[in-house]
Amino acid sequence: WVDRCLYIAGAFTVVFVIDRLSRGLPCAPLPDWLATSGLVLYLFHPVLLTLVLRFGMREVLTVWLAVLVLAFFIVSTVDLVWKAFWPPGERSGAESARQERKALDANSDDSDEEDEDDTEDSKHA
Numbered sequence: 001w002v003d004r005c006l007y008i009a010g011a012f013t014v015v016f017v018i019d020r021l022s023r024g025l026p027c028a029p030l031p032d033w034l035a036t037s038g039l040v041l042y043l044f045h046p047v048l049l050t051l052v053l054r055f056g057m058r059e060v061l062t063v064w065l066a067v068l069v070l071a072f073f074i075v076s077t078v079d080l081v082w083k084a085f086w087p088p089g090e091r092s093g094a095e096s097a098r099q100e101r102k103a104l105d106a107n108s109d110d111s112d113e114e115d116e117d118d119t120e121d122s123k124h125a
Contacts, residue, residue, distance in 0.1 A: 041071045
């Protein structure tokens with residue numbers, strides 16, 4: 001019982017320490033392929049693990065790496081097929097919404113910079 005409590009306390013401590021240390025670092029968005037790979041791993045890890053175990057892999061590290069490689073392979077293949085059959089101009093749904101959001105974000109960043117310039121000019125006047 002004590003071991004479990006210490007493990008949980010240590011896990012929380014590590015999470016909060018990493019969060020605190022990351023406050024001073026510049027922020028960058030997660031690449032789309034990595035986010036999609038994480039989703040594929042989350043949804044299909046039981047199936048991928050079963051397949052890997054079925055083919056005789058029993059060592060934990062080997063199984064883990066094989067499942068990661070399979071997930072990245074699935075995401076890459078689907079992405080290549082998606083781009084081959086639906087060029088960017090013909091996409092619809094979530095993809096076009098994502099592109100519109102990126103365009104709006106870029107425009108709002110530009111307007112924020114202009115607002116900051118106007119504020120600095122008014123301070124100096």
